Amino acid sequence: MQAPDAQDAVRVRWLNPIGLHTYNQPIAELLESIKQPATEVEVVSLDLAASPSHLEYRSYEALMSQGIVASARDADQLGIDAMVIGCFYDPALEDAREISGATVVVAPCQACLSVAAQLANRFSILVGRHKWVEQMHERVRAYGMADRLASFRSLEMGVDEFQQDHAVTRARILEEARRAVKEDRAEAIVLGCTLEFGFFHEVQREVGVPVIDAVVAPFKVAEHLAQLKQRFGWTPSRVWSCEPPPEHELQRFGLFQSPPALRGRRF
Structure with a gap:
């Protein structure tokens, strides 16, 4: 088998957007079985003292939005190419994309x-x-x-x-x-x-x-977009409606000054 091209080496974060790590391991095992050989995957969840085990209610989703957005910015700062928000409601998708820098954000x-x-x-x-x-x-x-x-x-x-x-x-x-x-x-x-x-x-x-499948499809889309980013420079747009908040404001407001609390594993 031919060795994978270095250009194909990408990093993808799968975020389970709840404060429990219950589903991290089984999803990690699935992603490990379907990823490309050169793809590095990180499966994480929010690390919270109290959390619902699902987002079936809008009120639960609202509680998780801050962590999702913070995780998207953190992914960019760590050089992660793509992040998947692991809920079919696509919670905080547009919000996360706005502040994700060069990280592509995908949702199921x-x-x-x-x-x-x-x-x-x-x-x-x-x-x-x-x-x-x-x-x-x-x-x-x-x-x-x-x-x-x-x-x-x-x-x-x-x-x-x-x-x-x-x-x-x-x-x-x-x-x-x-x-x-x-x-x-x-x-x-x-x-x-x-x-x-x-x-x-x-x-x-x-x-x-x-x-x-709502895990397989978004992960493979994220992996593909990450490879397109690496090969062709197709990163998220940052003009007009895609404009992110200015860094000087984030500094002045004291926002996103420390990494989010996440729990999970990388393989």
Whole structure:
């Protein structure tokens, strides 16, 4: 096997945007199995004294936004090429991008829809609960994909349930994916939560359409964009609507003067 080109060596941070490290190890194992040989990956979560275990509620998401934004700036200062915000709501995505310097910031919903749009004209998104639909629909519309959305299908499961009993989760995903294809005429399925990872291969084989995993897709998009950055200098724009806050203001306001508290591992 030919040695990887030095230009392909990139650094990607996966941020689980909660203050618990529960999911760091299983996600790290998945990313290690799919990354390019020269890619260095860091899987971290926020290190908080008190934290929800999921972001199913907007109020929980708001509490995590500061850490997400701080992590994006920290990634740039450490020379990390790309960062993934590991929640399908894409929390604080635009805010993190504004201050991420040369670090590309990716999030699951936008990345998954982009991949699905290259493979099919219509897709269905499998969410955990009906509670999620309105907020995710806002994202779909904002990304210009509303006319491609065949349906939302609810698994009637909370985030914390997805990795508890894999047989139950797999059965529910398969059931709703089949209904989406048959009844809603979906041509691709998007798994609408990062903790729905580990099931797409089997479901895809059974239903016969692309099934987009919400961990695999954003990570591979981030890795690809990181490689484009290294090879072609395609870094985030920093003019007009992409203008970041001036450094002298950050200094004057005392903002981002120390690195965020993160917990995780690098491989």
